[in-house]
Amino acid sequence: MKGEVKNRRDKIINAFKEKGYRITSQRLAIFDILAKSDEHPSVDMIYKQIKKEFPVTSLATVYKTIVAVKELGEVLELGFSDGCNRYDGQKPYPHPHLICTVCKKICDPDLESLEHVTEELRKESGYKIDHHRIDFFGVCPDCQG
Amino acid sequence: MKGEVKNRRDKIINAFKEKGYRITSQRLAIFDILAKSDEHPSVDMIYKQIKKEFPVTSLATVYKTIVAVKELGEVLELGFSDGCNRYDGQKPYPHPHLICTVCKKICDPDLESLEHVTEELRKESGYKIDHHRIDFFGVCPDCQG
DNA sequence: CTGCATGCAAATAGTTTGCATGACG
């Protein structure tokens, strides 16, 4: 098991250690939430959740920690211009999202046909495509009717 | 020619008139830029451009006007979390964009295969898909090498 | 021990808003 990564949480911890970044209880709490939650939490959601079990944490620390996790490529930031960025610590690489415009739930659809789109674009544009951001907005089954 | 819409500018003007919104010289200047520019300008770019020929215009008016044009569905807002939203007055409906990460140029690629993706998603997710936001990031030919 | 991480508060930046004045229709 030596050096083996069991889960996303450990992956993030290792990335921090390799960089010589310190492991603090605040950071661990943030890693936990990023690694475990599949709801694509916002900074505020993370902050509120941490406050419950660990009341002595500041918003600034949450922000600073997320910046570091981002730098290490261990979280995907879904920036929204209305000031409610969301974070995906489970799949830190670009992938499409499906967003309910009513309950704001965000989930990860499987979209095999997406490969073709990227390929088509690469061929025809002459761009060196690096990453993408693909969001579909609609009303989820729970919020319909 | 009566009532006929010659171009995007007139389309926007008509939309304003139908709503009983007034046509001012500031608004006309903003419509012009939205309708003519294919560079997906930011509010600031619009503001600076207007200032040249029409020095007595305020940023607030640009913002307020764009809000109105958005409400009428005559401009597409490309919101970015880093606070540099861009606007597309030529094609006010959702469509994919190709963004150069070096020079920040934004262009509209043709992507026929995108239809399949939306269809696949509609079928498999159960969501009522309303709109989407699709950005590809990379380095354009001009900025390569 | 040494320096990086924390918490607090102040600073930042894009956008929005309130209000008095001005001009469209």
Added chain:
DNA sequence: CGTCATGCAAACTATTTGCATGCAG
């Protein structure tokens, strides 16, 4: 001429930053 649009400045909000203190390594 009444009402809505404008310009200014202040308010807002998510995020960032500076600095003194605290704790990881």
